[in-house]
């Protein structure tokens with residue numbers, strides 16, 4: 001058994017001459033939450049639909065549970081729960097009745113319904129009509145439906161889209177609990193870094209169909225540099241002056257900048273500037289931001 005629940009090799013989808021997904025080598029580890037991040041139109045849904053066999057790849061391979069989707073599609077899909085685009089439900093039925101429709105099709109028992117409702121914390125509201133549910137509750141019902149066959153892998157495409165802050169919190173809580181309580185592996189897509197950052201331990205960033213980053217969230221954080229910005233009387237001269245002492249100062253919007261945030265280095269920089277007789281009018285410490293890295297990797301023109 002490999003470490004990967006999902007493993008794709010050069011996965012590619014072309015619509016006419018346009019690549020939607022290009023040479024994707026996705027590696028989703030067992031038991032964790034994989035955050036699949038990218039701007040709108042980056043190729044997340046297309047990738048997810050290929051994983052679920054809803055869209056046929058142009059080239060490349062998909063292995064899920066160490067099986068090739070081309071050969072073992074049915075066996076693989078039996079172990080996956082998914083929520084792609086908005087969940088479908090009957091508004092005139094209760095949450096419980098909606099799930100019963102699914103268990104009948106799958107030949108599952110009442111216990112499965114109770115279990116799924118309890119996981120998404122909808123037991124109390126199970127006998128209310130779904131048309132009276134909040135958006136967050138409807139989304140949780142969609143996830144309950146995805147969980148009903150006790151899947152090993154849960155794939156959620158932008159599950160918090162359109163939800164209010166309370167709804168987002170509900171889904172976030174659920175995504176954090178499931179791997180711990182059930183050992184489920186989760187792949188969740190989003191265009192919001194802040195969303196993925198809260199729940200995922202592994203990150204894949206897709207940009208214009210290509211994977212531009214894939215590693216742990218911690219590794220991504222290590223790439224993040226903070227910086228200091230100083231307003232000085234002669235910024236260009238000050239940068240040259242500092243660089244003669246081995247600093248890497250640069251100018252951004254007429255501010256003198258250095259990619260340092262640790263206290264000792266900040267103090268040394270200011271001391272050097274004072275010794276060089278530069279006037280310091282203003283000083284700002286810019287804390288490291290994951291968002292900056294995301295923008296760097298995916299292009300500034302599409303900032304979040």
Ligand SMILES: Nc1ncnc2c1ncn2[C@@H]1O[C@H](COP(=O)(O)OP(=O)(O)OP(=O)(O)O)[C@@H](O)[C@H]1O
Pocket residue numbers: 015019020038039040041042043044045046047158191
């Ligand atoms: N059936 C299709 N025919 C032609 N082009 C398509 C089709 N489906 C998707 N695309 C194109 O593929 C690219 C990736 O779309 P996709 O929906 O996978 O992106 P996404 O990252 O999921 O974004 P969003 O969150 O907006 O859905 C887009 O340029 C889209 O227009």
